[in-house]
Amino acid sequence: PLLRFSGSSLVRPQLREPPDAALHEGSLSHYDGDSRSWQESYFVLLGDFTLQWFESEEALRKGCEPGGSTALSGYLLLSSPSEYAESLARLCQGLAGGSPFADAPGELLFFLYHPFRRQFCFRAESAGSRRIWRAALRDGIRYRSTELQRRDSLEAEAFLEAVRFYRQERGRYGAGDLLLGPEPEILGNVLMEDLLPVLRSQVLPSFRGSERRRQQLWLQFLQEVYALILGEISGEFEGFQKEKEKLQMELEKKIRPDLDQMLTLKDQIASKLRAVVRGPAESCCSRSVEPHLRRVMEDLMRPVGAGVEAVRSLFAQRVDEMIGRVRSSPVAVLQKELLALGRTAWQPEVMLPCYEEADLYRESLRGLEERFGFRGVTGLVLGAQNLMQQLMRNATHTFQQLWRQHRGRAGGRRQLALLLGRVKERVLKKFDCDSSSLRQRFAQEWLLRIFLPFLLKHLESGCKLELPRYESFVFADFGGIVNLENVYEETVLAALLPAVGRGEGPQGTPG
Missing domain, CATH: 2.30.29.30 (Pleckstrin-homology domain (PH domain)/Phosphotyrosine-binding domain (PTB))
Known part of the structure; x- marks a missing residue:
């Protein structure tokens, strides 16, 4: 998953579903x-x-x-x-x-x-x-x-990886925005990607009429095909969900007795692959990746940094407004104000100025598709907005928790306002610490999402085609578990990570 928020010292609430009523x-x-x-x-x-x-x-x-x-x-x-x-x-x-x-x-x-x-x-x-x-x-x-990305589970991550490997087997690297939506829709997107060229060449020429009419018929046809595909996939996926637990138990029984042997075998194959892959991968990194890393990292950090600062300012503003109302209102008003503060992250119009900062990616990263084949800008924008919402939710929840711990110290309205101000400063201090590491990690992960598919594609003809030579090393019983494609990608990633570290430079951790 994109972000696990591990190591955050803000108190993290459970993911809350939006209201059931009309929004x-x-x-x-x-x-x-x-x-x-x-x-x-x-x-x-x-x-x-x-x-x-x-x-x-x-x-x-x-x-x-x-x-x-x-x-x-x-x-x-x-x-x-x-x-x-x-x-x-x-x-x-x-x-x-x-x-x-x-x-x-x-x-x-x-x-x-x-x-x-x-x-x-x-x-x-x-x-x-x-x-x-x-x-x-x-x-x-x-x-x-x-x-799927917010589900933050190994199961969801495995599904996304499986779809990515499916596309890579067909020479398509960097799934990008195809991986948006629930599982049936993602599978439908991938199938439509396979079908679209065929439909364009075989069906589109058969439409008659004016250009506008042909366009209208084409769009209606695509909608009908997609609805049919999605219906079939959804039914199949629902049936698979019922069998999944049984399959997982069978797989666990197969892995548990031989886990050490499997890990040893994986390490042996990785060692052999490194001897073949490391040189070409490092050469490609130094020639085609490293010269661009610093600039792309800066372009990744700028919008998410501006969005996080907007979240911080909005949180501080909302708390200051609450303190101002508490100074001139009965103490009982505070509970209502705290509930309103907790809803901030779920108010799209209020959060809009923060979210709009992420839209800058669409312009600043425009050249990445042509140069590196990156087609995931929409996912990047949505991921940055998820991070902003999570930070606001964390901040408001932490504020409420700290207030409950210390509210017994407040007497009148003046003491109440002072205590709320101290709680706000404490939350902001934690926010600054946590948001700095989270946006840094966010940019690092997207840096890998941009350059790893590019590197894999460039190494395909020289290195990946060598993989069949190593199939004989995998015992028949381990064939569905020790995956050569996974081992190969981990080897390429190991060559990319040092380059990414060098490319971040001294500006890697913004204040």
Whole structure:
């Protein structure tokens, strides 16, 4: 998983699920591609970050079934018609571009884009409505898309690694944003990646009509294919979940008696691989990786650092506002204020200025895809925002815990305010210490995610093709456990880590 937050001295609360009730609701105009006109519907963002829509608010209140719904995982929230048109153009290669709208779309627009699900073109009633909806949808996209990464379990990590190795066997390195969403959606993304070139060459030419009509048919076709694939995968995955515990027990019985022998065998193979891989890997690092490490590390540290500072400022501001109200209100108001402080991390509009700092990655790391094949900027942005939310949640929870420990020392409102101020300073001191190490670790891990796939790809022809020579070293009984691909990647990673350490330089730990 991306971050385990081990070693943090802030008190960490248990991961809290968002509320079950509707998080946000209201009327929005949305563009209908069939009629090429704007229509108004009533949208509801549920507590599990599913977006539903109804014909009207009255239909919702009467208990009518929604007109439709979609999970927000895998979506991109776009701000302008040009961004939306560019995304469609990439998906509709081979078709003429142009605006998807019949007329000028107007202002106060925002878009939900997914390559294989229904697209949404929204128009809000006011700038305030647009801002609130964007903040709420952004939070839903982040929460649903990083579900697996936040699970922080060996099982989730093993699944993501298995998908990555599957793609690497086909010469595709750096899974990036394909690994966003729950397991069935990730598998669906990978399968659509395999199918898309075939569908473009064999199905797209059969569509007839104007370019706009062909584009519309193509998008509808992709949505239908994806829905079919996702339904099949979800059923298969649910069946596998029922068998998983039994398979794990069988695997454990197989490993336990021979674990020492397996580890010895793994070390022997690693030693042989190092003799073959170390020289080419270090040469590739010094030639193609190290010259860029310092600059990329700086680019990684800057937005997450700014976001963490924004979290710190927001926390301090919220506590200062609370202290100000406590000075002029009855003491009983404090409990209500503490509860409101604890909800800060779950208020997307309040956290938005912090989260927006992470969006700077989309511009500052733009050149990494062309130079290093890195296609994981969306995952990087969402990961940085998760870190910011976790730090705010930790800080507010720690503040509440410390207050409960020391509240007996406070008498009147003046003493109460002084005590709250001292608790705030103590939390901020811990925040500074912990956030420094966490953002450093965050940047280090993403540095490896950028350069390890690049290095593996460049070593494929010279080193990876040698792996079959070592298959005979693995006993038949250990074939499904001692994985040559894993051992090989660990060997390449061992060559990259010293280069990453040198590339961080003296600026590695910001204040």
